[in-house]
Amino acid sequence: MNVPLSHVLAVAAGLFVIGGVMAASRRSILLILIGVEFMLTAGSIVFAGAALAWGNIDGQAAIIIVMGLAAAEAGLGLALLVHGRRGGGSVDADGYARLGGDA
Amino acid sequence: MTPLGALFYLLAAVLLGAAVLAATRRNPVHAVCCAVAVFLSAGGLMAVLGAPLPGVLMAVVYAGAIMVLFLFIIMLLGLTAGDGPLPTGRLVVPATLAAATLVALFALIGADPTGARLLPAAMAAPAAVGRVLFDTYWLAVEAVSILLFAALAAALLLGRGRSGGRAQPTGGPAA
Numbered sequence: 001m002n003v004p005l006s007h008v009l010a011v012a013a014g015l016f017v018i019g020g021v022m023a024a025s026r027r028s029i030l031l032i033l034i035g036v037e038f039m040l041t042a043g044s045i046v047f048a049g050a051a052l053a054w055g056n057i058d059g060q061a062a063i064i065i066v067m068g069l070a071a072a073e074a075g076l077g078l079a080l081l082v083h084g085r086r087g088g089g090s091v092d093a094d095g096y097a098r099l100g101g102d103a
Numbered sequence: 104m105t106p107l108g109a110l111f112y113l114l115a116a117v118l119l120g121a122a123v124l125a126a127t128r129r130n131p132v133h134a135v136c137c138a139v140a141v142f143l144s145a146g147g148l149m150a151v152l153g154a155p156l157p158g159v160l161m162a163v164v165y166a167g168a169i170m171v172l173f174l175f176i177i178m179l180l181g182l183t184a185g186d187g188p189l190p191t192g193r194l195v196v197p198a199t200l201a202a203a204t205l206v207a208l209f210a211l212i213g214a215d216p217t218g219a220r221l222l223p224a225a226m227a228a229p230a231a232v233g234r235v236l237f238d239t240y241w242l243a244v245e246a247v248s249i250l251l252f253a254a255l256a257a258a259l260l261l262g263r264g265r266s267g268g269r270a271q272p273t274g275g276p277a278a
Contacts, residue, residue: 001107001151006218008152011115013208015122015141017201022126024197025189028182030131030173034138037169038122041145044161048152052222060227061236063149063157067164068247072254074169078176079258085180 008049016042027092033077040070107224111151118144127194129185135173142166152222156229 019038026032044063051059081091089095118141125137146161212218236244 001111001222001224002104003108003111003222004219005222006212006215007111007115008222009212009218010209011118011148013205013212014119015145017205017208018119018122018126020204021194021197021201024200025126025194028131030176030182031134034125034134034173037138037165038125038141041142041161041165044157045145045148045152048149048154048157049222051227052153052225053217053220055223055225057227057231057235058239060154060157060232061240063154064160064232064236065240065243065247067157067160068244068251071164071169072247072250074172075258076254078172079254079261082176082179083261091180091182 005049005053009046012042012045012049015039015045027094029077029081029091029093032093033074037070037074040066040073105224107151111148114144114147114151118148127188129187129189131177131182132174135170135177138173139166139170142170153225153227154232155226156232 016039019035019042022035022038023032024035026035044066047059047062047066051057084096085091121137121140121144125134125141128134128137142165143162146158146166148158149155149161150158
């Protein structure tokens with residue numbers, strides 16, 4: 001497999017940055033959460049590449065742990081979104097500004 | 104270039120293209136469908152990188168469970184569906200910061216001499232991964248299981264209908 005480790009890291013960096021842009025530029029909380037999932041996936045890809053480069057299987061165990069964290073994060077985030085929406089809130093992150101004063 | 108290497112670059116191109124599409128679509132259903140493509144190609148990428156168990160779990164957990172949950176929430180809440188890409192004005196500041204971050208990351212990656220080492224073609228047995236996970240990292244697995252249980256309990260509590268009293272607005276124009 002003629003792929004250097006740096007190319008794996010470059011792909012992961014690209015996905016991480018795209019996820020960051022998505023989390024920063026989207027207004028809907030749902031799509032912000034998807035952006036965060038992209039960033040976590042980029043971290044998982046780095047773990048896979050590093051596990052292969054150093055022949056150490058611990059990186060693959062770390063991917064599975066990160067996956068569990070991401071599942072908990074997505075589930076709780078969506079439950080909070082449904083809760084806020086049911087209480088008359090909005091789907092937009094900008095709508096949750098009660099602590100922001102009159103600005 | 105070996106077939107495995109070609110597969111790596113193909114999956115990487117699909118991954119990045121679908122991620123850009125997901126980040127710029129205005130319709131949330133289209134964005135979620137592009138995200139499913141991202142997670143499927145990430146799973147394929149992991150399988151190419153010698154991690155078949157995380158790759159399959161990626162397809163099952165992310166593309167199969169989490170993204171379907173997102174689709175379900177979109178349909179439950181009835182989100183407004185825009186069309187086409189986002190207005191470019193909203194993307195200017197994040198994209199500038201992102202380009203700076205990307206340049207810095209590429210410089211760091213390029214400066215690292217271990218980055219030039221060619222990856223071997225290897226395949227880790229799922230049983231070996233499971234043994235490491237439950238032998239060495241059992242504490243982390245238990246911590247994640249407690250976290251998942253806490254998230255489950257919180258989701259049940261938040262998702263339950265109110266037994267009495269007026270609903271308190273938690274955000275938005277009504278608040």
